[in-house]
Amino acid sequence: MLRHLFTLIWNRKRANLLLISEIFFSFVVLFGLGTVLITAGKNFLTPRGFESAQVWRLLVRAGQGQKMPRAELDDVLRQVKALPGVQTVALTSNNLPFTFNTNNSDFVYKGRKTPFANTYDADDHYAEVLRLHLREGRWFAPADDGTHHRPVVITENMRQYLFGDEPALGKIFRYPMVVKNTKPEHEFQVVGVVDNVRMTTEFDEAIPSVWMRLLPYDTTHWETAAVLVRVAPGQGGALQEKIARTVAGVTRQWSTEVRVMEDDRLHRRRYTLVPVVGLGLMGLFLIINVALGLFGVLWYNISQRRAEIGLRRAMGATGAGIGWQFLGEMMVVTTFGVLLGGLLAAQFPLLNAFDLPTQPYLLAIAAAACAVYAITALCAWQPSRLAARIHPAVALREE
Amino acid sequence: MSPETDLRQPDAAAPDRAVPVLRLRDIEKVYQTKTIETVALNQVNLTVNRGEFVSIMGPSGCGKSTLLSLMGLLDEPTGGVIEVDGRAVTSYSDKELAGLRNLKIGFVFQSYHLINDLSVVDNVELPLLYRPGMGGKERRQRALAALDKVGLNARTGHFPAQLSGGQRQRVAIARALAGGPEIILADEPTGNLDSVMGEEIIDLLLELNREQGVTIVMVTHDLQQAMKTQRVIRFFDGSQVG
Ligand SMILES: Nc1ncnc2c1ncn2[C@@H]1O[C@H](COP(=O)(O)OP(=O)(O)O)[C@@H](O)[C@H]1O
Numbered sequence: 078m079l080r081h082l083f084t085l086i087w088n089r090k091r092a093n094l095l096l097i098s099e100i101f102f103s104f105v106v107l108f109g110l111g112t113v114l115i116t117a118g119k120n121f122l123t124p125r126g127f128e129s130a131q132v133w134r135l136l137v138r139a140g141q142g143q144k145m146p147r148a149e150l151d152d153v154l155r156q157v158k159a160l161p162g163v164q165t166v167a168l169t170s171n172n173l174p175f176t177f178n179t180n181n182s183d184f185v186y187k188g189r190k191t192p193f194a195n196t197y198d199a200d201d202h203y204a205e206v207l208r209l210h211l212r213e214g215r216w217f218a219p220a221d222d223g224t225h226h227r228p229v230v231i232t233e234n235m236r237q238y239l240f241g242d243e244p245a246l247g248k249i250f251r252y253p254m255v256v257k258n259t260k261p262e263h264e265f266q267v268v269g270v271v272d273n274v275r276m277t278t279e280f281d282e283a284i285p286s287v288w289m290r291l292l293p294y295d296t297t298h299w300e301t302a303a304v305l306v307r308v309a310p311g312q313g314g315a316l317q318e319k320i321a322r323t324v325a326g327v328t329r330q331w332s333t334e335v336r337v338m339e340d341d342r343l344h345r346r347r348y349t350l351v352p353v354v355g356l357g358l359m360g361l362f363l364i365i366n367v368a369l370g371l372f373g374v375l376w377y378n379i380s381q382r383r384a385e386i387g388l389r390r391a392m393g394a395t396g397a398g399i400g401w402q403f404l405g406e407m408m409v410v411t412t413f414g415v416l417l418g419g420l421l422a423a424q425f426p427l428l429n430a431f432d433l434p435t436q437p438y439l440l441a442i443a444a445a446a447c448a449v450y451a452i453t454a455l456c457a458w459q460p461s462r463l464a465a466r467i468h469p470a471v472a473l474r475e476e
Numbered sequence: 477m478s479p480e481t482d483l484r485q486p487d488a489a490a491p492d493r494a495v496p497v498l499r500l501r502d503i504e505k506v507y508q509t510k511t512i513e514t515v516a517l518n519q520v521n522l523t524v525n526r527g528e529f530v531s532i533m534g535p536s537g538c539g540k541s542t543l544l545s546l547m548g549l550l551d552e553p554t555g556g557v558i559e560v561d562g563r564a565v566t567s568y569s570d571k572e573l574a575g576l577r578n579l580k581i582g583f584v585f586q587s588y589h590l591i592n593d594l595s596v597v598d599n600v601e602l603p604l605l606y607r608p609g610m611g612g613k614e615r616r617q618r619a620l621a622a623l624d625k626v627g628l629n630a631r632t633g634h635f636p637a638q639l640s641g642g643q644r645q646r647v648a649i650a651r652a653l654a655g656g657p658e659i660i661l662a663d664e665p666t667g668n669l670d671s672v673m674g675e676e677i678i679d680l681l682l683e684l685n686r687e688q689g690v691t692i693v694m695v696t697h698d699l700q701q702a703m704k705t706q707r708v709i710r711f712f713d714g715s716q717v718g
């Protein structure tokens with residue numbers, strides 16, 4: 078019977094072309110949507126590599142035209158750290174987790190260039206505040222003060238890009254552009270490797286990252302300073318106010334905003350999810366449209382094929398058999414559409430488009446195929462039952 | 477089993493030892509619609525014996541197609557009993573009736589009812605598709621044998637649209653024969669054909685009846701055609717009149 082259905086559909090391919098192309102189209106849309114959702118979901122479930130709970134960020138500003146000398150900044154940090162409820166304080170660059178600021182660059186090691194990596198400035202307490210997981214070596218420490226090259230800590234994926242499977246500690250890499258008189262501090266020496274981090278959004282994959290130690294430096298040209306604070310559990314508005322007052326107390330012209338990193342995370346999550354949900358709704362709307370179209374076409378087909386149904390009944394088909402036949406035909410048509418769509422979808426992993434891993438693509442293909450079969454089966458169900466109820470005696474009624 | 481053995485051989489040419497294939501007793505058929513009630517058949521009693529060629533005549537709307545749909549187990553009578561091979565089918569389920577139709581009955585329709593998107597041989601295989609346990613090879617073999625009987629073995633790969641009306645009706649007859657039925661029911665098989673082609677179809681049916689022993693019940697408007705058959709039954713307004 079299945080062969081019969083294939084023959085029938087194949088011979089009717091012209092008439093079935095519309096159905097097949099609608100199914101193909103739905104498959105491709107579902108595949109795209111599935112890839113996005115599966116990739117995002119998979120990333121979401123991957124460890125973030127740091128802890129944002131109980132971390133606040135301060136944006137310390139010197140007033141208009143004011144300078145921010147190192148000594149005063151250190152004094153501010155010391156005083157904030159001394160507040161009860163504050164556990165650790167770290168100075169960093171303003172591309173903080175879940176914010177929209179990014180700094181990035183590519184690097185070279187022995188002529189091999191890496192993809193773009195996120196770069197952060199970080200002091201000796203940064204790892205403690207964000208609870209990064211060290212895999213090799215150590216985080217920055219006062220012992221680094223006298224080093225020739227600038228000490229850096231890199232993520233595991235960055236290590237892979239730079240050194241492959243070779244050990245990383247002690248190795249020196251640099252920026253790709255060749256500058257005359259490159260100073261030793263413009264080259265980077267690895268002191269530690271941490272687990273991959275996902276700091277931009279919760280749905281992005283881990284981007285290779287490099288933390289560069291804040292050297293003993295002159296901060297007088299700074300206008301703002303980004304400070305991370307890890308607080309004890311249960312701290313809230315009262316401590317936030319105290320921090321703001323403390324900063325203002327050290328130097329009159331300075332001020333600070335206190336933000337909770339968990340709020341940044343949720344804000345970024347919403348911001349990222351809105352287009353995804355929008356895309357999902359559009360896809361859903363499209364699929365509903367296609368489903369209604371399928372339903373209509375099937376309904377019409379069956380009314381067109383009353384004589385054939387009567388004939389088949391006369392030849393010995395049962396009512397239920399007719400119903401299954403129509404359902405089966407729809408599944409065969411779906412198979413053609415899914416095969417075409419699958420052929421297209423398979424190009425993405427094969428051509429390594431978008432540099433994504435293969436697995437989400439395969440999962441998306443499987444999910445889209447299942448969804449399309451389910452949708453068409455659902456659409457074909459009622460018309461098939463209608464076909465099953467057509468009276469066999471219609472065969473003898475001449476229109 | 478060879479395809480031939482399933483097609484009825486002449487029943488030792490013994491007309492006095494009549495074996496009833498199909499019997500209608502006190503059949504009544506009333507079509508009930510919202511507004512009107514149509515009595516399509518009224519107290520019909522009829523027996524078709526093995527090897528017979530019976531024609532049914534009557535004006536349009538007198539219930540001939542209705543009679544054929546009852547004989548072919550496509551519909552249930554409002555009253556009376558239908559017997560196939562001596563057994564009443566009154567309480568048969570949809571599945572049992574479908575099985576009986578498949579095994580015992582072949583249909584030929586006025587407008588052929590071929591499936592346009594299937595080749596000639598695929599069309600002829602259709603009834604065998606509904607026969608449990610029959611493999612593709614045997615189906616093909618039987619279909620080709622049936623096409624051979626109607627003289628169309630050169631056209632097996634054609635599609636219905638490529639055939640003349642007479643050829644299409646031959647395909648339909650081959651399809652009716654393919655399952656090796658007890659009886660072929662033909663509803664105005666020449667109704668859509670010109671007289672030359674119509675004659676060819678009647679001659680084919682007569683030949684199948686005479687040489688293969690196929691039992692046939694045929695509805696026709698043509699008295700000349702009817703006179704060539706062994707028995708003519710006349711209908712008027714739902715009742716048998718001769
Ligand atoms: N499904 C049906 N519903 C209602 N009336 C019907 C139906 N089929 C046939 N009839 C009526 O039954 C009568 C006999 O019809 P039919 O058997 O087709 O006659 P014939 O084949 O002799 O022309 C007609 O009056 C016809 O209108």
Ligand SMILES: [Mg+2]
Nearest residue numbers: 540541542663
């Ligand atoms: Mg009629």
